[in-house]
Amino acid sequence: MIVAERKPMDEIVAMLAPHRKVLVLGCGGCVTVCLTGGEKQAELLAGQLRLAARQAGRTLEAAFDCITRQCEREFFDNLTEDPRTYDAVLSIACGAGVQYMSELYPEVPILPGMNTTFLASNVAGGVWEEYCRGCGDCVLAWTGGICPITQCSKSLINGTCGGTNNGKCEVNPEMECGWLRIYERLKALGQLDNYRTLRAARDHRKDRGGGVRRLVLKDMAESQESGNE
C-alpha cells in the first residue's frame, strides 16, 4: 500500500492562508488504512484548521468530506460537498489523488495536505515500513524475496558494500543491511548461486528515467472505448 504522512500544521496553515472557505477531503484507500488521510482524519483536521484560524484572529470555514478513492473518476460522484463551492480543497489523499482531483476540477485549487512517502507493509501496530520502490523490473526472484533496491541504502545489485557494520547499514544503525539479509536468506534456501551471479547494470527507463509510466490493459481499454461509442 501507499503510505502518506500529514504535512506539518504550520505548512498547511500557510498554504491555506489566502482562502476563507476550504474543504478537507479524505480518501478511503491506502491513507485510510494507514490512519493518516481517511474520513476521521479529515474531520479532525477541519476542526484543527478552524481552531488555528480563530487563534490567529481569522475566520475560516472548513468542512470535510471523504470518498472511497481519489484516484478513480467514478467515486467523485459520491461527494456530499461540491468542491466548486469552495475557495480551495485540501486533499489528504496521496499525491496521485491530489493530482487526479486537480484534473477533474480544473477551476478549484486542490492543495496537498500530505507528504506521500513510500510503498509499505504494516509491520507492527501503528508501524508501516517501506518494502518496494516500484522499480519496474522486480528482482525478488533471485534475492531471496528481499528487495535490494529498497532494503539496501545504495540499491546495489551485486552484493554488500563495505559499509555493513554488525549487520547494520552504514547509513542508519537502526536499519539492517539489506544485502546481509539477502545473503543469509539465500544461504538458508541453498541458493547462494543467485548471489554469485553477476548482475548487469539496471535499465532506469523502467524506473523513473523514462517519463510517466502507464499500465494499459489492452482488452479492457479497447472494450471501454467501443462501449463509449
Add this chain to the structure above:
Amino acid sequence: MSEPVSKLESALRAGTFVFTGEIGPPKGTHIEPVIHEAVASLKGRCAAVNVTDIQTAVMRASSVAGCKLLLDAGVEPVLQMVCRDRNRLALQSDLLGAHILGIRNVLALTGDHTTLGDHPQSMPVYDLDSVGLLEAIVRLESGTDMGRDMKGNPNQLDGSPRFFKGCCVTPCAEVVDPQIIKLEKKVAAGAQFVQTQAVYDPAAFEAFMRNVESLKVPVLVGIVMLKSAAMAKYMNRSVPGVVVPEWIITRLTEASKEDRQKVSIEICGQLIRQMKSCCQGAHLMTLGWDHCVPEIIAAAEA
C-alpha cells in the same frame, strides 16, 4: 599476457612487495601542499599513490585533478572512482578523460553514502555498483561503451583506454563470506588487484587470504595509521569491518604524547611484518602523516 600498463602493474607482476600511498585533495583550490608532501615523502618509495574521490562524501577537489598533478610531479597515481556521484555517462566520460591525461591505474569503489558526508541532502546515484563500474572499464578497453546505436550494436570508440584496474574488500568483516563472494564477482568483472580496508588482525587476514587464494590477484593489505588510542576506539565503534585489538590500544594509551607518532609507526611496521608473507603489498593510509611513510617502510622491512 599483455604488456603492463602501469608501474604498479609491473611491480606487482615482478613479485616484489609493493607499497602504495594515498592522498586526499583539499576542500578548496589550495592543492600544492598535498602534492608537495607526496613528492617529498612518497615519491620513489611508493609504487603508486591513490587519490581519493570525495572521500567519506565530504566535498573536495576532484580526484582526476589530483592524479594529473601527481603525474606531472613524477608520481604514479591511482584514480579512486566511487559510484555515488556520477551515472554511467559521467563515469565513462571521466575514465576516457583520465586516460587522455595519462592516468593508468583505477580503483573502483562503491563509495560511502551521501548521508554520511557534508552534503547529506544530495542525490545518491549508484547507477552502477562497483562490479558494474569494473565491467564498464573493461567495455571501454574493448573499444565500445555501455550504450548501443540505433541498430542495437555497441557504440564504437575512437581510441580506447587501458587501465590497471583495482577494487576494494573488507577482509575482517564480522560476516566475511558475502564480502568474499562480492570480491569474486569484482575479479570476474575485471579487477586485477585488490586493496583492503584497514587490517589490524593478522590472523583474520591470513584466514581471509587462504579463502581468496584461488582468485590469483595481488592483494595490498590496508594499513591505516592510528594516531591515538581515542582514534583506535573510534574506529572500533564506527568503522565497519575494522577491529583494533586491545594490544594496540594499550600501546597507544601508554605512549607519551611525544612518542605517539613513533609508536604508531612501529605498530604499522609490526603489522606489515606479520602479514607480509601472505600478501603482495601494503597500502598505507597515513591520514595526513605522509612524512611517516619512509619510517613505516623501514620498520616494515626491518
